[in-house]
Amino acid sequence: MAIVETVVAETSPEADKPAISATQKVLLTATVEAINHETREVSLRGPEGNVVDIVASEDIRNLNQVSVGDSLNIEYVQSMSIEVVAAVDAEAGIAVIAAEARSDEGEMPGVAALEAIVINAVVEEINLEENTFKLKGADGEVTEFTARDPENLKKAVVGDLVVITLTKAVAITVEHKTEE
Helix, strand or coil, rough: CCEEEEEEEECCCCCCCCCCEEEEEEEEEEEEEECCCCEEEEEEECCCEEEEEEEECCCCCCHCCCCCCCEEEEEEEEEEEEEEECCCCCEEEEEEEEEEEEEECCCEEEEEEEEEECCCCCCCEECCCCCCCEECCCCEEEEEEECCCHHHCCCCCCCCEEEEEEEEEEEEEEECCCCC
8 A cells, every 4th residue: 555645734824924835745665576677577566466567668777686576665745835925026937947866877776856846926916805816927927816715815915926836756766675
């Protein structure tokens, strides 16, 4: 069975500006049931007993280090945060950063990758009576939203910056079967 953890955090009602974050982590372990190093075909038994056959790409370095009984460990984390910050002459924008690393020659196969997207939107309008607000995005378009918590609208002002950060990360490692 995969292990899934979810954490959601919101700012306290006393905070100056609203913010929320949510993170979900999935941990999964599979066991190498069969491997053909010539064809790079690998059979993996998952935590529920299901078997999945894959063909390891040439990008997977050091496959020759892997044996039947080894464990494939996958950790996947995704998070999102939304934060309102006071700003002067703020501009909408978007930025993406990505990084990847893999094991060195001769080590057990492994890879880690991360992608983060940061979106800045400017508060263009707040309508307390209708419980709505409008944000101007990086493309210049203004979109209207309904507030989940009307009290948050009272903490924001036109011109504030809404910073949305989306992050995804994955790490895959292979460990030799431990001798008992």
